[in-house]
Amino acid sequence: MALDIAYFSWxxxxxxxxxxxxxxxxxxxxxxxxxxWLATRDDRGALAFAEPHRIRAAIDGVMMGPDAPxxxxxxxxxxxxxxxx
Amino acid sequence: MALDIAYFSWxxxxxxxxxxxxxxxxxxxxxxxxxxWLATRDDRGALAFAEPHRIRAAIDGVMMGPDAPxxxxxxxxxxxxxxxx
Amino acid sequence: MIRVLIRSSxxxxxxxxxxxxxxxxxxSASFIGRVRGDDGLAELxxxxxxxxxxxxxxxxxxxxxxxxxxxxxxLIHRVGAMVPGETIVxxxxxxxxxxxxxxxxxxxxxxxxxxxxxxxxETFADGRTRWVEPRxxxxxxxxxxxxxxxxx
Amino acid sequence: MIRVLIRSSxxxxxxxxxxxxxxxxxxSASFIGRVRGDDGLAELxxxxxxxxxxxxxxxxxxxxxxxxxxxxxxLIHRVGAMVPGETIVxxxxxxxxxxxxxxxxxxxxxxxxxxxxxxxxETFADGRTRWVEPRxxxxxxxxxxxxxxxxx
Numbered sequence: 001m002a003l004d005i006a007y008f009s010w011x012x013x014x015x016x017x018x019x020x021x022x023x024x025x026x027x028x029x030x031x032x033x034x035x036x037w038l039a040t041r042d043d044r045g046a047l048a049f050a051e052p053h054r055i056r057a058a059i060d061g062v063m064m065g066p067d068a069p070x071x072x073x074x075x076x077x078x079x080x081x082x083x084x085x
Numbered sequence: 086m087a088l089d090i091a092y093f094s095w096x097x098x099x100x101x102x103x104x105x106x107x108x109x110x111x112x113x114x115x116x117x118x119x120x121x122w123l124a125t126r127d128d129r130g131a132l133a134f135a136e137p138h139r140i141r142a143a144i145d146g147v148m149m150g151p152d153a154p155x156x157x158x159x160x161x162x163x164x165x166x167x168x169x170x
Numbered sequence: 171m172i173r174v175l176i177r178s179s180x181x182x183x184x185x186x187x188x189x190x191x192x193x194x195x196x197x198s199a200s201f202i203g204r205v206r207g208d209d210g211l212a213e214l215x216x217x218x219x220x221x222x223x224x225x226x227x228x229x230x231x232x233x234x235x236x237x238x239x240x241x242x243x244x245l246i247h248r249v250g251a252m253v254p255g256e257t258i259v260x261x262x263x264x265x266x267x268x269x270x271x272x273x274x275x276x277x278x279x280x281x282x283x284x285x286x287x288x289x290x291x292e293t294f295a296d297g298r299t300r301w302v303e304p305r306x307x308x309x310x311x312x313x314x315x316x317x318x319x320x321x322x
Numbered sequence: 323m324i325r326v327l328i329r330s331s332x333x334x335x336x337x338x339x340x341x342x343x344x345x346x347x348x349x350s351a352s353f354i355g356r357v358r359g360d361d362g363l364a365e366l367x368x369x370x371x372x373x374x375x376x377x378x379x380x381x382x383x384x385x386x387x388x389x390x391x392x393x394x395x396x397l398i399h400r401v402g403a404m405v406p407g408e409t410i411v412x413x414x415x416x417x418x419x420x421x422x423x424x425x426x427x428x429x430x431x432x433x434x435x436x437x438x439x440x441x442x443x444e445t446f447a448d449g450r451t452r453w454v455e456p457r458x459x460x461x462x463x464x465x466x467x468x469x470x471x472x473x474x
Contacts, residue, residue, distance in 0.1 A: 183339065184336035184339060184340070187335065187336060187339070188336070195356060196355070196356055196358040197353070197354070197355055197356070198352075198353070198354040198356075199351070199352065199353050199354075199427070200350075200351065200352040200353075200354075201349065201350070201351050201352075201420065201423070201424065202349070202350040202351075202352075203348070203349055203420060204347060204348055204349070204350075206348040206418060208418075266358060266360075268353065268355060268431060271353070272353065272427075272428050272431070275351070275424075276424050276428075279420060279424070
């Protein structure tokens with residue numbers, strides 16, 4: 001399944017890109033599984049997603065919890081907690 | 086006793102002057118007595134001081150009650166309650 | 171910098187903002203009060219007791235500076251005759267911290283309503299004039315500040 | 323008039339005040355937040371999620387307009403790289419009544435701190451950089467607004 005992923009803040013810095021289109025395995029069903037899979041995929045992923053409890057997610061512009069399903073998602077954004085205005 | 090009296094707001098308008106130096110009888114000892122005396126002195130005083138409970142006073146820049154003594158006063162100001170900024 | 175003054179000519183808000191702002195403060199809260207043209211108001215005349223108003227404004231400024239950590243404070247009150255849309259009062263309070271700037275600004279504007287020696291006369295389009303009576307609501311807002319408050 | 327925007331160039335406070343002010347409102351409350359040069363800060367970089375920040379700011383603006391009787395509302399947030407002294411955020415709220423202008427302004431600045439999708443990175447004079455962690459205090463101030471409030 002092809003999915004657009006956007007990264008922000010130090011997640012972006014560690015991933016080295018602001019976003020990418022990723023082909024994810026069918027077995028990856030929710031946000032937590034995606035984060036765990038990204039952490040094992042390569043070195044930059046290992047660095048960015050070593051601490052999953054520090055990661056927040058939004059699917060198509062709406063904040064979602066770790067058990068939110070990915071099916072139907074157009075874009076998923078992964079980032080640390082916001083620091084506010 | 087000569088006393089400088091300043092008038093403000095509608096007290097000033099009814100008195101027709103912003104201030105005057107008035108020679109007051111020795112028997113006038115406090116603010117309330119002064120207001121009562123001004124009310125009987127002439128027509129403009131009768132108009133300005135017909136309702137003594139609507140009159141406030143300051144002696145040398147400090148708000149004072151009706152029983153405040155006049156002795157030692159340099160200037161007494163008479164006016165309605167302030168409307169604020 | 172504490173800048174407290176009474177003026178009988180127009181208050182130039184952008185110019186005052188520039189003056190106040192020279193330091194570049196973390197947080198600046200402001201309040202601008204203007205003459206409202208309600209009910210056909212044509213002119214608002216503010217009469218003041220010069221010495222008592224000056225003392226009252228200076229005391230208010232110092233009370234705010236004692237209570238909150240402010241890097242700058244501007245408090246300007248217009249007196250005399252003015253028309254709808256003109257600025258009556260300008261409060262600018264700056265602090266490294268936003269909560270202090272906001273609290274000081276609100277304190278100053280609430281207390282201004284009750285602590286200064288001013289009388290307002292309204293003149294309407296039809297020529298009627300009336301002296302404004304004090305409003306009880308203002309005293310309620312000002313008295314909130316008499317109780318100890320958290321923060322600040 | 324509700325004017326809500328995100329910009330990556332400098333916020334011109336006097337010009338925005340003029341724009342906001344065209345109507346001549348009874349009471350205008352404002353808040354200006356600026357970059358503080360504490361601890362040798364050389365640059366503040368604000369990263370944002372464009373769509374989510376835009377939605378968050380628009381929702382905030384409408385929430386304030388629903389809650390208080392406002393004649394005008396301006397809410398401008400800077401993003402990108404900026405240096406100490408520059409304006410990060412400008413809030414202007416105007417109403418015929420001062421209590422509503424002050425409350426709306428305070429609501430907006432408190433909620434801005436928690437509701438918008440922004441991340442801050444600090445760069446210091448010695449070259450160190452760090453991403454700012456969220457502050458619990460901000461959430462406390464923003465949550466005050468969840469309870470029903472008197473007035474307004």
